Amino acid sequence: MQMKIHPGRASGCVTAPPSKSMAHRLLICAGMCQGKSVIHGISGSADVLATLDCLRALGAECQRDGDTVTVLGRDMRSASPEGILSCNESGSTLRFMIPIALLSGRNVMFCGSQSLMQRPMDVYRMLCEEKGLVYLQDGQSVFVQGPLRAGEYAVVGNISSQFISGLLFALPMVEGDSTIRISPPIESRPYINLTIDALRTFGVEVIWQDEHTLFVRGGQSYRATETEVEGDYSNAAFLDALGLFGGEVVVRGLREDSIQGDRVYRRYFEMLCKGTPTIHIGDCPDLGPILFAVAAAKNGGIFNGTRRLRIKESDRAEAMAEELRRFGTSLTVYEDTVVVYPADFHAPDAPLQGHNDHRIVLSLAVLLTLTGGSIRGAEAVTQSYPEFFDTIRALGIRAEESDGEAVE
Numbered sequence: 001m002q003m004k005i006h007p008g009r010a011s012g013c014v015t016a017p018p019s020k021s022m023a024h025r026l027l028i029c030a031g032m033c034q035g036k037s038v039i040h041g042i043s044g045s046a047d048v049l050a051t052l053d054c055l056r057a058l059g060a061e062c063q064r065d066g067d068t069v070t071v072l073g074r075d076m077r078s079a080s081p082e083g084i085l086s087c088n089e090s091g092s093t094l095r096f097m098i099p100i101a102l103l104s105g106r107n108v109m110f111c112g113s114q115s116l117m118q119r120p121m122d123v124y125r126m127l128c129e130e131k132g133l134v135y136l137q138d139g140q141s142v143f144v145q146g147p148l149r150a151g152e153y154a155v156v157g158n159i160s161s162q163f164i165s166g167l168l169f170a171l172p173m174v175e176g177d178s179t180i181r182i183s184p185p186i187e188s189r190p191y192i193n194l195t196i197d198a199l200r201t202f203g204v205e206v207i208w209q210d211e212h213t214l215f216v217r218g219g220q221s222y223r224a225t226e227t228e229v230e231g232d233y234s235n236a237a238f239l240d241a242l243g244l245f246g247g248e249v250v251v252r253g254l255r256e257d258s259i260q261g262d263r264v265y266r267r268y269f270e271m272l273c274k275g276t277p278t279i280h281i282g283d284c285p286d287l288g289p290i291l292f293a294v295a296a297a298k299n300g301g302i303f304n305g306t307r308r309l310r311i312k313e314s315d316r317a318e319a320m321a322e323e324l325r326r327f328g329t330s331l332t333v334y335e336d337t338v339v340v341y342p343a344d345f346h347a348p349d350a351p352l353q354g355h356n357d358h359r360i361v362l363s364l365a366v367l368l369t370l371t372g373g374s375i376r377g378a379e380a381v382t383q384s385y386p387e388f389f390d391t392i393r394a395l396g397i398r399a400e401e402s403d404g405e406a407v408e
Contacts, residue, residue, distance in 0.1 A: 001377070001378050001379040001401060001402065002351065002374055002375065002376045002377075002378065002401065002402030003365070003374065003375050003378035003389065003399055003400070003401060003402070004372075004373070004374045004399070004400045004401075004402065005365055005368035005369060005373060005374070005375070005397065005398070005399050005400075006372050006397070006398040006399075006400075007368075007369060007370060007371060007372045008369055008396055008397045008398060009245070009246045009247040009248075009369075009396065010242035010243065010247035010248075010249050010369060010392060010395035010396055010397055011247055011248045011249065011395060011396050012248075012249065012250070012394065012395045012396065013249075013250040013251075013252060014239055014249065014250070014251055014252070014391055014394070014395060015231070015251075015252050015253040016231035016232055016233070016235065016236040016239070016251050016252065016253040016254050017043055017231070017232050017235050017236075017385055017387065018041040018042065018043050018067070018229040018230070018231065018232060019229055019230050019231060019232035019233070019234070019260065020043065020045055020047060020048060020092075020232060020234070020235070020384050021092075021191065021194055021232070021234070021260070022194060022198065022229050022230055022232075022260075023039075023041070023042050023043065023045075023048045023051075023229045024047070024048060024051050024093065024096060025096075025165070025194060025195055025198035026039050026198055026201065026202075026227060026229060027039060027042070027048070027051055027052060027055065027062075027069065027071065028051065028055070028096055028097075028100070028169055028198075029169070029198050029199060029201065029202040029204070029222055030060075030069075030073055030202070030222075030224070030225075031055040031058070031060035031062070031071055031073045031074070031076070032073055032076055032100070032169065032173065032202070032222040033071070033073035033202060033222040033223065033224040033225075034073060034074060034075055034221070034222075034224075035072070035073065035223070035224030036070060036071070036072050036224055037070070037071045037073065037202075037224045037225055037226065037227075038068065038069075038070050038071075038226040038227075039068070039069050039070075039071065039227055039228070039229065040067065040068050040226075040227070040228040040229065041067055041068075041228045041229035041230075042064070042067050042068065042069045042229060043067065043385075043386070043387075044386055045382065045383060045384045045385065045386060046088055046089060046090070046382045046383050046384075046386075047088075047089065047090035047092060047093065047383050047384060049088075050086065050087050050088040050089075050090040050093045050112075051090065051092070051093045051096070051097070052064075052069070053085075053086060054085045054086070054087065054093055054097050054110075055071070057081050057082050057083060057084075057085045057086075058076060058079040058081055058085070058100070058101070059074045059076075059079050059080065059081075059082075060072065060073050060074055073222065073224070075173075076100050076103045076104065076170075076173065077103045077104055077147070077173055077174075078104060079101075079103070079104050079106070080104070080106060081101070081106065081107075081108050084109045084110070084111050084141070085097065085101070085108065085109065085110045085111070086110075086111050086112060087110055087111070087112035087116060088112055088113060088116075089112065089113045089115070089116055089313060089356075089383055090112070090116070090383075091116060091119060091160075091162065091312070091313070092162055094110055094112060094116060094121075094142070095121075095124075095160065095162035095163055095165070095166050096162060096165060096166045096169060097110070097166070098110070098121075098124050098142070098144055098166055099124075099148060099166040099167050099169060099170035099171075100166070100169055100170050101144055101146070102128075102133060102144055102145075102146035102147065102148040103146060103147060103148050103170050103173055103174070104146055104147060105145065105146050105147045106146075107143065107144075107145050108143070108144050108145070109141055109142070109143045109144075110141060110142040110143075110144075111140070111141045111142075114139075114140075115313065115314075115356065117137070117139055117140055117141060117142065118139050119311055120311060121137055121142065123155055123156075123159055123163040124144075124163065124166075125137065127153060127155075131148075131149065131151070133145065133146055133148070147174075148170055148171070148174055149174055149176070150171065150174045150175060150176030150177060150178045150218045151176075151178055152178070152179050152180075152181065153167060153171075153178065153179070153180045153181070154180075154181045154183070155180065155181075155182055155183070156182070156183050157182045157183050157184050157185050157186035157187060157212070158185060158186075158187050158282075158307070158308075159187075159308075160188065160308065160311070161187070161188035161189070161191040161192045161195075162191070164180060164182065164192055164195075164214070165191065165192060165195040167180055168180075168192075168195050168196070168199065168206055168214070168216065169195070169199075171216040171218065172199070172204045172205075172206070172216055172217065172218065172219075172220040172222075173218075173220065174218050174219075175218050175219055176218040176219075177215070177216065177217050177218050178215075178216040178218060179209065179213055179214065179215055179216070180213070180214040180216065181212060181213050182212050182213070182214070183212070184211075184212055185282070186212065187282040187283060187285075187305065187308065188261065188282070188283055188284075188285065189261075189283060190259060190260065190261025190262075190283055190284070191261060192214075193259050194259060194260065194261075197259060201225060201227055202222045202223055202224075202225055203220075203221070203222060203223030203225075204220050204221075204222055204223075205217060205220065230254075230255050230258060230260075231252075231253035231254040231255065231258075232260075233254060233258060233260045233262040233263040233265065234260070234262040234286050234287070235362075235384060235385050235388075236251045236254055236265075237262065237265040237269075237287060237290050238290055238362045238363070238365075238366055238385075238388070239251050239391070239395075240265070240266065240269065241269065241290055241293070241294055241366045242366060242369060242392070242395065242397075244269060244273060244294060244297075244298075245297065245369065245370050247369075247395070249395060261283045261284045262284050262286060262287055264283075264284055264287075265284070265287050265290070265291075268287065268291055269294060271301075272291065272294045272295050272298050272299065272301055273294075273298055273299075274299075275299055276295075276299045276300045276301055276302070276342065277301055277302070278301070278302040278303075278304065279291065279301060279302070279303050279304070280303075280304045280305045281303055281304070281305050281306060282304070282305025282308075283305075285305070285306070285308050285309055285312070286312075286359060288303065288306060288309050288316055288317070288320075288338070288359075289316055289319075289320050289359045289360055289362070289363040290359070290362070290363045290366065291303060292317075292320045292324065292331070292338060292340055292363070293320070293324070293363040293364070293366055293367050295340040296324045296327060296329040296331075296340055296343075296345060296367070297327075297345055297367060297370060299342055300339075300340045300341050300342040300343075301339075301340050302337065302338075302339050302340075303337065303338045303339075303340070304336060304337050305336060306333075306336055306337060306338045307335060307336040309338075312357065312359075313355075313356060313357040313358065313359070313360075313380075313383070314355040314356060314357040314360060316357065316359065316360065317333045317338050318333055319353075319355040319357060319360050320338075320360065320363065321333050321338070322353075323348075323352050323353065323355075323360070323364055324340070326348035326349055326350055326352060327345055327346060327347070327348050327367065327371070328343050328344045328345055328346045329341070329343045329345060330343050345370075345371075346371065347371035347372055347373055348368075348371065348373045351373070351374040351375070351376050352364050352368075352373060352374065352375045352376065353375070353376050353377060354375055354376060354377030354378055354379075354380045355377065355380075356377060356380050357383075358380045358381050358382070358383040358384045358385065359384075360380070361375055361377065361378050361380045361381050362381060362385065362388060365378075365388070365389075365392070365399075369392070369397050374402070
């Protein structure tokens with residue numbers, strides 16, 4: 001799908017979409033309960049639906065009614081998967097579900113998009129080799145066989161926190177206590193804490209034994225509950241960014257006491273509007289694309305901790321560099337740093353590409369409200385925020401599909 005966006009100033013109040021990060025976590029916890037849980041505020045994003053599909057394949061019963069999902073979980077230690085577990089484009093789903101699949105001694109195969117199946121998963125491969133478990137990846141699928149056992153797990157800290165979270169979901173179910181030792185620096189610590197918070201909601205305790213060690217008591221049981229997904233600071237950043245360019249947008253539905261790491265976007269936006277700051281985004285890599293976009297339209301910026309942007313849905317640093325150059329902006333991508341130079345910002349000289357990445361499309365769409373232009377592959381927003389274009393239309397932005405007819 002190609003989306004044409006006309007220049008305009010967004011104005012109005014909008015409710016933040018529910019947090020995709022928390023939706024994954026709460027659904028997985030519910031799937032681990034031997035009882036019925038009810039979770040409100042589940043969006044129809046493709047990534048969240050992939051997690052639901054995997055839980056169903058492992059034997060959990062999941063029913064959607066609007067934005068509410070009722071889950072009748074099961075003991076994943078005795079799960080007998082029905083067919084292949086499809087993760088589609090969702091890296092979160094794959095990384096979260098692999099340790100859960102390892103709880104039983106049965107063969108489990110995962111599949112997904114070509115780009116997902118080719119993402120590096122060395123953390124799990126090495127852990128499985130160390131613990132005598134089966135892990136095979138051939139670029140088209142991932143095959144694992146447990147059973148997962150208690151023990152000491154050592155991982156490096158400069159990886160996706162989703163590998164650590166996957167272990168945190170599974171290890172409380174095994175007999176015996178476990179520790180996860182994380183070598184510094186730990187990136188995305190806030191996301192680990194989100195997982196611990198979700199576990200606590202379902203009666204499972206994990207504690208930081210020290211700054212770099214997680215202690216997981218074994219033999220725990222998940223307790224069924226009813227809960228609600230909080231608003232998503234990560235996607236709210238795209239809406240709030242519309243207000244930086246002459247618009248007046250109020251984003252409601254965000255918890256002020258949230259522990260989401262991406263809540264720092266407001267402070268970073270202020271810094272980018274006032275000058276040319278140096279910002280470390282190792283704890284909030286998902287903000288990278290929108291921060292680069294704001295820097296391009298404002299005063300530039302230096303962004304450290306960008307290494308992990310290479311292993312997202314796209315190589316986000318290179319993808320944003322390629323697209324922002326069409327606006328006249330100069331970017332330099334280093335090993336762990338991205339520099340956005342102030343330049344003669346103007347309307348793009350050709351249609352933009354979405355790189356099959358929702359955060360790239362969302363960031364470019366925000367910029368096009370300044371200049372006008374088109375994005376090819378705009379359907380990628382369905383990965384996390386399928387209502388995005390409807391939302392900005394409600395705020396007064398004119399967006400049309402490629403045939404030129406406005407979508408109401």
